[in-house]
Amino acid sequence: MTGTARTTIVAALLAATVLAGCGGPGPDEVTAEYLRCLAVHDVEGLRKVVAESVLPPALAQAEARRAHVFEQSLRRGIPAEETREFYARTMVDLSHLPMRVERPGDIAVVYPQGYADVVYPDNETLRQDFDGKRAFRLVRENGRWKVWP
Numbered sequence: 001m002t003g004t005a006r007t008t009i010v011a012a013l014l015a016a017t018v019l020a021g022c023g024g025p026g027p028d029e030v031t032a033e034y035l036r037c038l039a040v041h042d043v044e045g046l047r048k049v050v051a052e053s054v055l056p057p058a059l060a061q062a063e064a065r066r067a068h069v070f071e072q073s074l075r076r077g078i079p080a081e082e083t084r085e086f087y088a089r090t091m092v093d094l095s096h097l098p099m100r101v102e103r104p105g106d107i108a109v110v111y112p113q114g115y116a117d118v119v120y121p122d123n124e125t126l127r128q129d130f131d132g133k134r135a136f137r138l139v140r141e142n143g144r145w146k147v148w149p
Contacts, residue, residue, distance in 0.1 A: 024144040027108035028099040031136045034147045036092040039118045039128075041066040051139050051146035058149050073143040086121055097130060106140035 030049050037045035043062045064107045074081040082083070097114040113132030119125050137148045 027101050027103060027138045027145045029137060030110065030145045030147060031110040032039060032094050032097070032101060033087050034136070035094065035097075035112075038062070038065075039092045039116070040087045040090045041069055042087075049147050051141050054112045056146055089121040091119040093119060100132065108138040108145060110136045110138065112136070 021074040033045065036042070037049065041042055041062070043059060043130045045057060046062050047055065050051045069087075070080055070083055074080065093121070094116050097116045099113050100111045100113065102109045102111075111132050111134070114130060116128045117125050118128065139148045140146075
């Protein structure tokens with residue numbers, strides 16, 4: 001096993017230990033995952049970060065957006081599997097998106113301020129700016145933070 005592989009495994013284990021010790025990701029981390037899922041049309045990932053009480057309409061919206069993207073690709077002659085692989089390889093860089101968190105009890109409000117870059121496999125980059133005014137609401141559900149869109 002190379003040093004890099006060993007370092008990666010140790011880092012993953014440390015992260016898992018830290019997350020297990022604090023009851024899961026915090027509101028800012030859940031918001032970041034929510035934004036990543038939206039950017040790459042990861043409907044399955046949204047199931048893990050959206051509150052159960054609003055999950056059906058949130059998933060319906062995400063499915064409609066994903067269907068629209070796939071339909072546009074098919075019209076251009078791009079097979080669905082190729083589109084699926086394209087988004088699976090898409091990277092979302094949130095390193096320039098600090099998040100201010102207000103947490104009164106079992107409700108949190110997250111305000112991202114900065115920008116996120118969606119980097120597609122063909123190296124095209126889409127920058128999404130956040131002015132710090134758009135709020136993402138989260139609730140505690142079974143001890144875990146969930147987005148309540």
